[in-house]
Amino acid sequence: AQTVTQSQPEMSVQEAETVTLSCTYDTSESDYYLFWYKQPPSRQMILVIRQEAYKQQNATENRFSVNFQKAAKSFSLKISDSQLGDAAMYFCAYRLGGSQGNLIFGKGTKLSVKP
């Protein structure tokens, strides 16, 4: 069975600094997708970034980028120039490719941003 592990329950970063959130996963499949979701106190899950396993290039979305290490089954999220609005729970998620896959989430990392 696929599993997703986030080993950092809480992280803190100074405004304008850079922070990296860790995620590892376990799968024997070769076709899958990885996601980072943000959940602010409003509870609405918002997709931050996604990575297709077949792509070697790391995904980037503005201030957000990932370090995807397929062999190590590692998928970390880097937030550059942190802003107060980045404070939230961040969830790493895995989805098997094809029509039968469901999202499997980690337990989340609570990110605090200090002014």
Place this chain on the structure above:
Amino acid sequence: EAGVVQSPRYKIIEKKQPVAFWCNPISGHNTLYWYRQNLGQGPELLIRYENEEAVDDSQLPKDRFSAERLKGVDSTLKIQPAELGDSAVYLCASSLEGPPSYEQYFGPGTRLTVT
């Protein structure tokens, strides 16, 4: 474009009472998901619909939970009778299945408190 709509946002009930949650997905999205998110955890899938058909309900506690998606649009999740352990946030998500990412869009969730 309107997002995923859920109601109510909050619900407090006594144990053994019934409760129902409603979800209206993004227009045109054929796949609908119900997740349960316990405090301090990531969401876990309860049931997934493709159009009107429940294609994955393996994690749905069928003795007390039921769901329906009539006409392949909005959906209702019901618990009867509720137990203390059912206190959680119930999230609905929808997607337009297919590459490149099978991205899921989430609603704001319903926070259920069972007393």
